[in-house]
Amino acid sequence: MTKLLILGASSSVGRHLWTRLGPDQAIGTYRSHELAGGRRFDSVTQSIAQVIRPGESSHAVILLADPQPDSCVKDPQVSHRLNVVAMTRLVEDLWGLGITPIFASTEFVFDGVKGDYVETDEARPILLYGRQKKEVEDFLLASGKPHAILRFAKVYGTEPGDGTLFSAWIAQALGGATAMRCAADQVFSPVHVGDVGEAILRVAERDLGGIYHLSGNQRFNRLELLEMTLAALVRRGYPRIAVEPCSIDDFNLPERRPKDVSMRAEKLIAATGMTMMNPEDAIDVLLRKALA
Template sequence: MILVLGASSYVGKHIYAYLGGTEAMGTHNKNPLPHTVHFDSARMCIPELGLRPNEVSHAFICFGETRMDECKTNADQSYELNVSRTKRVIDDLVSANIKPIFFSSDYVFDGTKGNYSENDAPNPITAYGAHKYEVERYLSDHYSDYLILRLSKIIGSESGDGRLPSIWHQQIQRGEEVCCDDEQSFSPIHIEDVVAAATAAVKLDLSGLFNLGGGESVTRVELFRRLRFILAVDTNLTRCSISDFDFEDNRPLDISLDSRKILAATNLEFKSIDSSCREFADSVSKDQPKAKTRT
């Protein structure tokens, strides 16, 4: 069985839904999810879940504070959750003979190079990235059997999921002008590809560090233009600088990832950006009013 810690998170709920209740046990804290059990990493330890010996082989660690600026402005609380509690959970898992699977981030890099491979040295310039890198180092310094999956920005195909491209589509529906920065490059990956790679890694019992990003490096301007073309809508796009946004923390400029290692290990093929946008367009066309089309 697979343990999904934080099954009510965006990544966690998709992994848990894919595996199903017969293959996975899910936990939640503040946001209950059907058929999952309560687990508060601040007050509970893994043995309190009552797992039988050898019942669980792997555990996805999906809880944490993922809001970049919150990690900066609420430094102590976010560090406690993202680093201190995560380390304690890792220790508990290893003691129970359960392989920890940690989701890291492209934000461990400073963004000066781009196309980062697993061999490139991290140098985080954000609090969030520093949290992720500290846990990466904790795993590699203390244990030999673990899995780290470094995620790029995740995109989805569901309306209202709080991700891109849904956020932009809602702005389009409201007739709003969309403002995107044309400075930060990243490798967007579809949530279904994250789930496919993560679960394949479990089945293959992969260990070590793997990047998990899509095959294309784009800015938000390029991503929005491709979505707009596929949706065939007329929406004004304003190109902005990162400095135009009121961010509390830094934003690295080129955090694109080289993910050939995970593709070679799993024989998977990730969705292209255009196919992801087409899936989203097909999804929203079924149940939402159509935006103004080009004439």
């Protein structure tokens, strides 16, 4: 067994996988956030061949990116250089080393009109970030070379203070918030970071190829998830917090957000036998830790 190459092991998703596998089972790279036991790699200025030797790894998961829509659109040239130019060169270099890339793409390749997307639905991104990810997807799909594309839904964790969906709301609520504002028209199918890591491992172990949606089992609007979180706090004796519903368009964002990017993960589940955590259980786990 070779080690899994985690490109961007210092990312929020990568750290989870790196913590699980460690340097005995994985090679992890970081750029600015040093990782004990990891290797420094800047995809814009370096070739991966400077960091890894042939035969060290058979599969690489590519997590490194600028994954923030607002940051991508703030400097389109800089984000294009990282998310497209360096990415396609990195993929070519991996093939040159006999390594199969597993590319982390996004729910934002969709325009958000239809929702409940399956892998055969047409990707029509309206965000620059989504267009950059789709450019790499198209490059992989046209290559005729081994690859897998995992389109991640919104990823959440269950560690208090991790800054993801539920933990951020719980921190606000426990921090004394008395009112919250939340979009009722943004729909997605969030996925637990542990399930993301497990899916990456199963895709690599089974040497799966093609596109897979990596999402939770259910679609929710953001407001429903917030209400679910606050209701769990009320059940534990905390005061009810008033929520003001609004539209995602009410936030002053540089690009209009796609409204319904929910995806279906049946193809991945059939291929891997995965079972996905549901948000209700995740909130429970988080609250047990946060209130311990």
